[in-house]
Amino acid sequence: MKIFKKAILLMAITGILSAYACSNDDGDNSINEPPKSEVPSNMTGDWMDSWSWLMQYEFEPLLYNPTNKVWFHGSYDAWSMDPRPGFGLQIDGEGNFIWTVMVSTSTGGCQVYTAEYLSGTVVINENKITFLPKVRRKKYHSVCNPGNNFDRDEDKSSFSLNFKVSDGESYNGSEVKVLTLIHPDGSETAYSQTKN
Numbered sequence: 001m002k003i004f005k006k007a008i009l010l011m012a013i014t015g016i017l018s019a020y021a022c023s024n025d026d027g028d029n030s031i032n033e034p035p036k037s038e039v040p041s042n043m044t045g046d047w048m049d050s051w052s053w054l055m056q057y058e059f060e061p062l063l064y065n066p067t068n069k070v071w072f073h074g075s076y077d078a079w080s081m082d083p084r085p086g087f088g089l090q091i092d093g094e095g096n097f098i099w100t101v102m103v104s105t106s107t108g109g110c111q112v113y114t115a116e117y118l119s120g121t122v123v124i125n126e127n128k129i130t131f132l133p134k135v136r137r138k139k140y141h142s143v144c145n146p147g148n149n150f151d152r153d154e155d156k157s158s159f160s161l162n163f164k165v166s167d168g169e170s171y172n173g174s175e176v177k178v179l180t181l182i183h184p185d186g187s188e189t190a191y192s193q194t195k196n
Contacts, residue, residue, distance in 0.1 A: 035132065036095030036121030042165050043124065044093050047179045047191030049101075052086030053171075060085030063100045064117035066135045071151070077113060077141070078102050088191050089179070095121045097131065110144035120156075129181075130160040168192055 046059035063078065063085055064071050075081045090098045097120060104113040120134040136154040161181045168176035175195040180188050 035123055037123045037125075039091055039093050039095055039122065039124055041093070042177070043129075043179065044091050045193050045196075046086075046088060046090050047193050048086050048088040049191060052088055053192045055084070055086070057084050057086030059088055059090050060100065061090060061098050063087070063102075063115065064135075064137050064139075066117075066119065066137070071115060071139055077111075078115065079104075091122060095123070097122050099131070108144075110142065112142045112144075113140075115139045116154075127162050127164065128160050129163050130158055132158045 048057070048059060052059070060081070062073065065073075072078050072081050072085075078085055078087075085100075087100045087102050089100075097118075099116075099118040101116040102113065103115075104111065106112070115138070117137045118131065118133045118135065120132045123130045123132065133156045136156050137152070138154050139151040141149050161183060163182060164180050166178050166180065168178040170176060171192075171194075176192050177195050179191045179193075181191075182188050
């Protein structure tokens with residue numbers, strides 16, 4: 001039941017990301033260098049989704065490689081990669097970001113997964129973070145309904161989310177901080193990292 005609830009939550013996150021823009025399959029639009037801002041130190045680093053955090057997986061910045069357009073380092077899926085990748089949001093001090101989302105369900109032996117990869121820059125003002133994607137790629141794979149499969153570029157329009165950074169519960173003796181992204185519909189997505 002916990003796995004099912006997690007799958008529903010992750011599907012909602014992917015749906016929210018997708019709802020910001022319609023798909024765009026050409027992927028070759030030239031884009032000027034987007035703005036970015038210096039990021040407060042309490043927001044930098046690898047912010048992991050709950051599953052990756054609990055499993056102590058490392059963030060994988062090349063879940064999708066935009067240079068050679070290959071997913072999962074050429075593996076069948078993310079769970080076939082060695083080592084197993086962690087998913088979440090990576091933000092550096094210069095305002096660059098990579099955001100990876102994986103959603104998987106299996107019903108009646110039919111594996112279905114959706115992977116989304118975004119990278120670009122961020123602008124942070126008080127409690128609002130604006131994402132300006134330079135790369136936005138989405139892959140859908142269904143074992144039982146391969147006619148629905150796709151691997152395409154998505155629209156790279158910017159979008160903004162409110163956020164908060166707070167202390168989380170200690171884990172394995174380490175202090176934890178939590179980045180909570182607040183979506184326009186009021187739903188929240190939390191990512192965790194160990195305090196330095």
